[in-house]
């Protein structure tokens with residue numbers, strides 16, 4: 001069984017750039033052939049908690065989109081009130097070493113893939129988005145969030161230290177000062193509060209509104225050379241990824257385990 005988790009569970013092979021639609025168990029990917037916009041939908045009830053399998057599918061979906069001529073990709077959720085509840089707590093409780101290793105690698109790989117996509121990305125945050133859920137949205141270039149939900153990196157409230165790339169993603173989006181205040185207190189922002197500090201770029205009435213606003217974001221790049229755009233994105237984000245790759249995740253994970261165990 002142990003080797004099973006190292007095998008990518010989905011294989012999406014498509015010839016055409018457009019008219020693409022794929023629904024694996026945990027992630028649905030569709031490309032609108034008129035707009036060229038891809039929508040990647042997490043669908044792991046009850047709360048889209050990020051386990052190994054969901055992360056692998058997400059990573060695969062965003063990687064595969066890199067080989068298609070898309071205008072941009074939207075990350076959203078099929079659930080009514082949750083974008084993602086963050087990391088699946090069950091992955092962190094008394095894990096088998098191989099599973100823990102695969103899980104943390106898949107988390108970091110997924111973050112790097114989404115953070116680094118050659119195409120523009122928007123998170124249409126249609127529900128609560130704590131911790132790892134917030135991280136996913138921070139990896140995107142733009143965030144539109146439906147009103148009356150919460151978002152933030154609340155790790156310290158859980159007795160966890162947010163890893164480097166969580167912190168770096170926050171600092172890449174809001175000010176150093178606001179990041180410090182938010183992370184040290186484990187603050188979860190309401191949608192309107194998140195908008196005020198720039199953690200989200202736009203607010204929305206509902207999911208449809210969020211998706212419409214996300215789509216509009218991509219038109220900013222209509223007159224921009226995509227290669228110049230991507231190289232500029234790499235210039236801005238590359239250093240963070242480089243340092244992130246060096247993070248000693250296993251050492252951090254042990255710390256986390258100890259921390260969790262002491263709370264039980």
Ligand SMILES: CCCCCCC/C=C/C(=O)SCCNC(=O)CCNC(=O)[C@H](O)C(C)(C)COP(=O)(O)OP(=O)(O)OC[C@H]1O[C@@H](n2cnc3c(N)ncnc32)[C@H](O)[C@@H]1OP(=O)(O)O
Nearest residue numbers: 046047049085086087088089128130131132161252253256
């Ligand atoms: C130093 C070490 C380095 C480690 C770094 C780690 C960085 C950590 C990142 C993380 O992401 S840790 C996870 C943090 N997540 C949270 O704090 C969210 C916790 N959940 C909630 O606040 C709420 O569940 C919600 C998302 C707001 C949804 O609330 P709602 O009232 O709609 O549903 P619930 O009844 O609370 O939950 C339904 C169901 O889902 C289970 N669940 C919730 N969150 C998780 C999760 N993160 N992982 C696994 N399962 C989760 C919850 O237990 C319920 O299950 P049942 O009771 O129905 O079986």
